Amino acid sequence: MRKQLIRILLVFFTALALLIAFTLNKVVQKEEQVFFVYLILLVIIIVSMLRLFMWARDKVMIPMDKLKESIKAVSEGDFNHILDLDGADEISEVCQDFEKLRIHLKENIEDREKVDRENRELIGNISHDLKTPITAIKGYAEGILDGVVTTPEEQKKYLMTIHNKAVDMTNLIDELTYYTKIDTNRIPYRFDKISPVEFFYDCVEDVGLDLESRGFIFTHSVDVDSDVVVIADVVQLAKVVNNIINNAVKYMDKTPGKIDISLRDDRDFVKFEITDNGMGIEAADIPKIFDRFFRADASRNTGTGGSGIGLSIVKKIIEDHGGKIWANSKVGVGSTFSFILRKYQEAELSDE
Ligand SMILES: Nc1ncnc2c1ncn2[C@@H]1O[C@H](COP(=O)(O)OP(=O)(O)OP(=O)(O)O)[C@@H](O)[C@H]1O
Ligand SMILES: [Mg+2]
Structure with a gap:
């Protein structure tokens, strides 16, 4: 040249x-x-x-x-080789276009690698989570078959454990199936204009009695006008609230356990908040809890069971509603899960 x-x-x-x-x-x-x-x-x-x-x-x-x-x-x-050229002439523009192409290719490759990595993790986690109850079922069944347990009471206890482990497995498989469907957008949403206040009181009615009968102190408060409307799928939104409350119950380490849910006005949004006085989450773990299969070490040690899918489903549902979800927590004090949904505003017709 x-x-x-x-x-x-x-x-x-x-x-x-x-x-x-x-x-x-x-x-x-x-x-x-x-x-x-x-x-x-x-x-x-x-x-x-x-x-x-x-x-x-x-x-x-x-x-x-x-x-x-x-x-x-x-x-x-x-794909890390940077082509750094300013200028407005044709050759510089060609170089800048090539640089954009390189960045695009790099991002695509990184996304693909992330999906591959996640899939590998997914298979590893599923195998592990299924293996645990299967091992238990095998052990208890062998106990009965080998004649280790002879009395009808003991046999019943073993059979009950086998049954419970089988139920755990079914729940896990159901959750996984649901997650796979929602993750690949195969769960069709039924979006409607709904009143967040009505939805809130439905949730309170749904969970309130159950929580109180289990010894929890359950409180709630609303600070949103009853004519405020949001676009949401109530069935999926109820899943979100139930998942967060189930966690609050599951990770409770105090007596009495306290759970508070509130609905607040937040300018163009409405904000749901669920607060508990449970074991709390380490600061370093908070950014990870919405990841698929993440379980904090402290929770693994509680023996509460669970596969770490719940909050990843919750996050996906809220994001599919155009909302945002986050958590604040302090170990030993408790956690607050907050999510916001945008208020629906009718397009105002101008007189022009
Ligand atoms: N209210 C809470 N208090 C303390 N830790 C929590 C709370 N909610 C969630 N976590 C932490 O976040 C992790 C992820 O929660 P997530 O609901 O996704 O999974 P899980 O409850 O372990 O299992 P699954 O919901 O699939 O049965 C939990 O394992 C726990 O460590
Ligand atoms: Mg959970």
């Missing part, structure tokens, strides 16, 4: 020099003047050549070399 350019420049300026010399020969009369004019001409041509060469080097050769290098890197699978 460089050699070709130099050759073109040489040919161009030689032709130009010859043309000017030929014209001068005709115009300039005195010998000494001719030499002087040739000298100036030579200087002008050399300076112009140098400037033209520098321009071509900066604007064409260097960007092309960088582009070539980048194309080579990308074609060899190195």
Whole structure:
């Protein structure tokens, strides 16, 4: 490229020099003047050549070399090679477009790697979560078959455990099936205009009695106008509230356990908050609790069971509603789960 350019420049300026010399020969009369004019001409041509060469080097050769290098890197699978070129000329624009393409490809590859990694984790987790009850079922069944347990009471106890483990497995498989469907958008939502206040009181009625009968102190409060409307699927939204309350019950380590749910006005949004005085979550774990299959070490040790899917479903449902969910927590003090949904506003018809 460089050699070709130099050759073109040489040919161009030689032709130009010859043309000017030929014209001068005709115009300039005195010998000494001719030499002087040739000298100036030579200087002008050399300076112009140098400037033209520098321009071509900066604007064409260097960007092309960088582009070539980048194309080579990308074609060899190195998507981290940055092609850094500003400028508004055509070659810079081509380079900038190529850089966008590289970033796009890099993101696609990273996404694919993330999905692959998650799938591997998923298979590992499913195998582990299914293996645990199966091992127990096998052990208890062998106990009965080998005649280790002889009395009808003991046999009944063993059978009850086998039954409970089988129920755990069914629940896990149901949750997994639901998760896979919701994750791949195969759960059709039925969005309606609903009153968050009505929905809130339905939830209170649903969970209140049950919680109180289990010894919890259950409180609730509302601070939203009854005519406020949100667009939501009530069945899925009820799943969200139930999941969060089930966690509050499951990870409760105090007597009496306290659970409070509230509905607040938050400018263009309504905010649901569920607070418990349970074991709390380590600060480092809070960003991970909405990840599929994440369970804090403290919860694993409680023997409460669970596969860490609940909050990932909750998050997906809230995000599919265009909302946001987050948690605040302090170990030993308790946790608050908050989610917001945008208020629905009828488009106002203008008089124009
Ligand atoms: N209210 C809470 N108090 C303390 N820890 C909590 C609370 N809610 C969630 N967590 C932590 O977040 C983790 C993830 O919760 P998630 O509901 O996704 O899974 P899980 O309850 O372990 O299992 P699953 O809901 O699938 O039966 C829990 O294992 C627990 O460590
Ligand atoms: Mg849960």
